[in-house]
Amino acid sequence: MTNDEEISPEIPAILPMRERAEVINEILADRLDNVLPRLMREQKISMWIVTAREYFESPVISTMLNAESLHARRRTILILFDPGEGQPIERLTVSRYGLGGMFDPAWDPEAQPDQWQAVADLIAERDPANIAINTSDVTAFADGMTLSQFNQFAEALPEKYRSRIVSGENLSIRWLETRTPRELEIYPGILRVAHGIIAEAFSRKVITPGVTTAEDVVWWYRQKVNDLGLKAWFQPSIAIQRPGGDGMMEGDVVIQPGDLLWTDFGITYLRLNTDTQHLAYVLKPGETEAPEALRAGIRQANQVQDALLSSYVAGASGNEVLAAARAKALAAGLDPSIYTHPLGYHGHAAGTAIGFWDNQNGDPRGEYPVHPGTTWSIELAAYDQLPGWGDQRVEFRLEENAYFDGEKVTFLDGRQTELKLIPSD
Template identity: 65%
Template sequence: MNQGKLAFACVTLAALCAPPAMAGDTGLSAVAISDTELANPALPAILPLKERAEVVDRILAERLDTVIPAIMREQGVDMWLLMSREYFEEPVLATMLDAQSFHARRRTILIFFDPGDGQPIERLTVSRYGLADLFEPSWAPEEEPDQWKAVADIIAARDPQKIAINYSDATRFGDGMTLSQYRAMTEALPQQYENRIVSGEALSVRWLESRTQTELDLYPGIVRIAHALIAEAFSRKVITPGKTTTGEVRWWYREKLASLGIAPWFHPSVAVQREGTKGIIYDDTVIQPGDLLWTDFGLTYLRLNTDTQHLAYVLKPGETLAPEGLREGLRRTNRVGDILTASFRAGDSGNTILARAREAALSEGLDPSIYSHPIGFHGHGAGPAIGFWDNQSPDPRGSGAVNAGTTWSIEFTNYYEVPEWGGQRVDFRSEEDAWFDGETARYLDGRQTELTLIPSD
């Protein structure tokens, strides 16, 4: 193992073994990673905005102190430059702004430099307004009015061997350098340094996909918020069978999140499968007894995202359970989930994991479709995909390695012909967020194993 990989392994080990760091004052750290999901969980306390900002800034400081040295040494890069203009923040730099900096100011330039020999990573900001206390201000416009010349002087003074900037054909997360900024930078840069420019693609993905101990302490509680809101949405508090429409439930989610001061990262989905109707009814429709409801719901809290899909059955008058065929459909979906999480191997590509899981599921007579993705700072996060709903074959977007210390939306479905519905093929979708420690993929707040039941009378 080289020194870079060893350094990152130490970060991963800390995430697994260290005691809770800074999450104790948030109310979320009481929610531990669990394989069991509560049927009707209570909504965790939601922090006031000032306290949220304090947590975000502590997490950012921790990430800059631990993740940055690990990934730069892992990738053998001694300088990394990030540049963004106001209202046009690239994905990586946007996650490095403190909680009171909603946008880059004018042009914000961040520089990381590793002087070697185990010395601390320098964190510099070449921008007029600085950036909290997280980066050292390194430009005095009254002395050097040309911002790009200031950048060139910093580079020349440190003489880096590899200068990473964010350009990439493969991923949107590592392609933040615009043509105009690249031209301006290289025009000011001495010729010998242009030849040392490399892509920051790998650094970008590793920064975004890597989770720290504090984030892991908080994440189960953030997922618990999503689970609690789904449980409320799929209840008689929100749904009156025969009256409430799927569209009204979608907008209930939006209003509820707004009341909590939490943002969705996509507009919620609520749809119906119904006996005698082929496929899923996505259009706004009145929810009826006997319907199988599906929701896809995601929120952003403390800069981390959730992505969850659950199923509910609307009981017909006199029913106390869903038909056995619907329950069997969910059991089979959970079996696909078992196979998928057991197929994770650190270092394997997303394509390899997809093929391994599909082969095992098909050998058991299941009918799966797998389309899992990383999650974290972005709902569809940085890192390799494990399948797509419209492509179950190897895909260039699944060619990257699945790394330890990352979080995932375990997203998939299994189709099952429900006997009580005349053999109708029903889509039993599931999605839950999980943590992969390099050995085991574990759900952050459990997974749905029983259909939620909504009484009709």
């Protein structure tokens, strides 16, 4: 990890599929052996039941499948049981298909054709103090138990155990948001891939001023990611700001010298996601650097980043971090907007929100605490009215990915501090 940016990084080599699977399975085995027991005991959960139906995976179960199990098959039910006294967590699968040795098969359909009755029998044999299922009014990350599955589960369950059912909301979030040392070893390299793709997008290899449109660059991204054997987890964005222009212009608008360009781009690789926003300037003929007003704008966005990074406190809610960061930025004379979110197995990942672009006053989704050992998309903007741009409010949006260790926030692969420059001739 580093806080220093490389202006035009090369795209690292991408692993072939077999080696990707080896990395994914290595990380999953480590998480199941080490992260899962710690979190179940932290949350005081005796048994955790995670379910999914084919083509309808829950966010949690998709992170527990081995690399060769691309999807849940038919109905996949995982039972995670803590026998106590420091013993290993028992990992069972009540499913017709194996899961790469990560879970022990625990159902013989010939002996017990009713899958939910098999689950109920396993529960009765273990007599857990409580049974967590994934249901939540707040977050989709912990709401994987559908009503039909719950009804079938409850009907099969002996009456004495129904009162022991609890929500697995916090356990689900903690499982998804917690990063391991091995994940942190590879995450900077994943982000370097994304940074390398952005550097190529913001170059004369892709953009010919006066010819290339914003939409052309968007589809270049999609093709590039596909050619590398990766996935974009959202449609990339390119927008143009220019004096007299109509805000953030997208689509078939042609890129011209003197334009301020913005991109929002993210990939999925080795099950981890990136989410990055960078800025570029198209040099006018004879220019060798961007106008000072634009360079000052990106410095202001960096100042908003500094205000936010210095406001992270383990145990504080996302709303508390937001309020502290905004107070610092406003006191420095900045015009900030902060809408930072967790990052990891999902782009907009499990954990607390630190602001929304349309709500800077706190939100129920920001009441969850910030935990150490988590990764973040530091997403925000600074606004300014620039000389020569009339009354136009120019947006300097930046987004970089970072890790919070409980004491400080460190960028995974640096942050942008200078505009990328695209020659016009």
